[in-house]
Amino acid sequence: MTEPLIAEADALTKWPALSRSGLRAARHAGRIAWVRGKRGSAWYRPSAIETFIQQELEQPCRVARRDPN
Numbered sequence: 261m262t263e264p265l266i267a268e269a270d271a272l273t274k275w276p277a278l279s280r281s282g283l284r285a286a287r288h289a290g291r292i293a294w295v296r297g298k299r300g301s302a303w304y305r306p307s308a309i310e311t312f313i314q315q316e317l318e319q320p321c322r323v324a325r326r327d328p329n
Contacts, residue, residue: 265295265303275309277317291316 272278283302286292293308 263305263307265297265305267297268302268304271304271309274306275313277313278309286312286316 268283272280287294287302292312295303297303
């Protein structure tokens with residue numbers, strides 16, 4: 261069974277770290293998978309959004325570890 265598609269507005273509500281302009285730029289650059297809906301609306305699979313966040317937006321923590329000694 262395939263994963264359901266969600267509208268761009270619903271994706272922006274569910275993942276507040278995303279912005280409309282950021283998603284649009286990612287679509288045009290081919291960095292996120294999406295489906296064109298009626299009247300050109302953008303629809304996404306939740307797994308595609310989560311992959312995009314992990315690969316493009318998440319940054320590793322740069323806090324240096326303290327030596328326990």
